[in-house]
Amino acid sequence: MIFGTDKQTKQDLNLFSRHKGELSVFDYFDQTRTKGGSLELENLMENPSCDLNEINQRIETIRFISNYQIKYEFDKDALDFIEHYLNQNTDILRSNLIDSSLTWLKNKIKPTNEYYIITRGLAYLKTYIQGLSVLVNSFKSDDVPAFFANLIQCVRYFETLPGIKRIVRSQSDGFSTRELSRLDHLIRRKEKGQMLKLLRLTYQFDAYMSLAETASDKNLAFPEYSESDTPYLKLEDFYHPFLESPVSNDIEVDSHQNLCFVSGANMAGKSTFLKSIGLCLYLAHAGFPVPAKSMTSSVFRGLYSTINISDDIEKGHSHYYSEVKRVKEIALRIRDQKKVFVIFDELFRGTNVKDAYDATLLVTSGFVKIKTSLFFISTHIVEVGHELEKLAGTCFKCFRSRLKEGKPQYNYKLEEGISSERLGLTIVENEGIMEVIDEIVAESAVEV
Numbered sequence: 517m518i519f520g521t522d523k524q525t526k527q528d529l530n531l532f533s534r535h536k537g538e539l540s541v542f543d544y545f546d547q548t549r550t551k552g553g554s555l556e557l558e559n560l561m562e563n564p565s566c567d568l569n570e571i572n573q574r575i576e577t578i579r580f581i582s583n584y585q586i587k588y589e590f591d592k593d594a595l596d597f598i599e600h601y602l603n604q605n606t607d608i609l610r611s612n613l614i615d616s617s618l619t620w621l622k623n624k625i626k627p628t629n630e631y632y633i634i635t636r637g638l639a640y641l642k643t644y645i646q647g648l649s650v651l652v653n654s655f656k657s658d659d660v661p662a663f664f665a666n667l668i669q670c671v672r673y674f675e676t677l678p679g680i681k682r683i684v685r686s687q688s689d690g691f692s693t694r695e696l697s698r699l700d701h702l703i704r705r706k707e708k709g710q711m712l713k714l715l716r717l718t719y720q721f722d723a724y725m726s727l728a729e730t731a732s733d734k735n736l737a738f739p740e741y742s743e744s745d746t747p748y749l750k751l752e753d754f755y756h757p758f759l760e761s762p763v764s765n766d767i768e769v770d771s772h773q774n775l776c777f778v779s780g781a782n783m784a785g786k787s788t789f790l791k792s793i794g795l796c797l798y799l800a801h802a803g804f805p806v807p808a809k810s811m812t813s814s815v816f817r818g819l820y821s822t823i824n825i826s827d828d829i830e831k832g833h834s835h836y837y838s839e840v841k842r843v844k845e846i847a848l849r850i851r852d853q854k855k856v857f858v859i860f861d862e863l864f865r866g867t868n869v870k871d872a873y874d875a876t877l878l879v880t881s882g883f884v885k886i887k888t889s890l891f892f893i894s895t896h897i898v899e900v901g902h903e904l905e906k907l908a909g910t911c912f913k914c915f916r917s918r919l920k921e922g923k924p925q926y927n928y929k930l931e932e933g934i935s936s937e938r939l940g941l942t943i944v945e946n947e948g949i950m951e952v953i954d955e956i957v958a959e960s961a962v963e964v
Contacts, residue, residue, distance in 0.1 A: 542561055553721075556723040560723055566817045655668070746771040777911070779936075787894070794857075816889075820859070822859070838866070873900055898934050914930075
């Protein structure tokens with residue numbers, strides 16, 4: 517079952533780099549050794565699920581690798597060469613003795629690149645299957661996750677395949693002329709599909725090992741899931757992984773208080789908090805470990821955010837109209853998908869204060885009635901929060917700040933309540949903007 521999300525949400529959460537050098541969540545998890553492994557990791561992250569069985573299978577695979585400290589040496593060059601060998605369009609060697617001998621003799625007299633690719637590719641393939649055979653036969657129990665059951669089955673298929681079994685068990689480095697021809701004929705004519713399947717399982721294994729190593733290195737938590745039909749989320753000591761010294765927070769919300777109103781001054785931590793929640797929820801539905809001490813969540817059918825939205829010049833949409841269109845789009849998603857997690861950061865910031873107040877109050881008053889979904893909404897317009905206090909179903913969280921010797925101080929800890937602190941003007945004044953302007957004006961006066 518496909519978990520609903522979109523380009524805007526993925527950009528808000530910085531899942532993948534859009535520009536060279538840009539931080540991304542994918543890079544945070546990517547410790548793969550092979551190109552194919554990196555592509556499989558990207559595929560896993562690109563495709564979160566709302567199928568609890570599929571999510572749990574991914575988690576079980578990563579946990580299994582971590583718990584049993586499974587290690588495997590991925591030979592990137594060998595795997596690349598095997599793929600090159602399998603996908604070349606040269607003639608497959610004939611397996612009869614006369615033709616194989618003639619082919620060998622011709623290449624002895626005048627070596628060809630095609631024959632080299634075959635001999636080198638099969639040599640790598642032999643070592644590759646031998647290594648996987650050692651790995652799967654090291655598992656002590658038949659009680660392994662579904663992924664490893666598939667890998668074991670695929671490896672053992674080749675272990676017992678006539679024409680491969682004896683060669684794989686051989687300690688010799690090379691092949692006889694007849695063995696080479698028979699093996700090329702078998703692999704490329706009859707078993708190419710099965711071999712490509714084994715390669716993909718190997719790359720998936722590389723991706724899962726990368727996730728297990730990141731979970732261990734970064735002390736990440738494996739999420740747990742509630743099968744309840746009602747929405748629920750509990751996070752303990754969660755944080756944003758991009759921060760060098762993050763301040764962790766806790767949150768727990770359910771259908772009884774399904775709209776969380778977040779307030780706080782500029783730079784107090786609202787946006788980072790919302791991104792952290794959205795990221796944990798997305799990763800949990802991808803079956804990834806999360807940056808938290810613990811996490812329990814119901815399974816949602818989609819995640820949509822509006823954090824870094826901009827105007828649309830091509831369509832002639834202002835920033836405010838883009839926000840309005842986005843809210844409608846998400847409302848339609850909720851109508852179709854029912855159980856959705858929604859994040860709005862600084863809702864309706866693209867218009868005047870009066871319209872922003874009215875629009876925010878109107879929309880949030882409607883969303884709080886949708887008990888199948890959870891909503892996190894931040895705003896500077898704290899007067900909206902005071903009006904929402906009259907409605908059942910809303911919880912209020914805030915980030916406090918204070919001035920010390922004229923400079924803003926933040927602790928980035930989530931607290932109960934509504935923050936009415938406004939430090940925007942103080943931040944402007946502390947940057948010395950007016951001093952620069954006054955200097956320009958003074959210089960202009962002298963020149964005149």
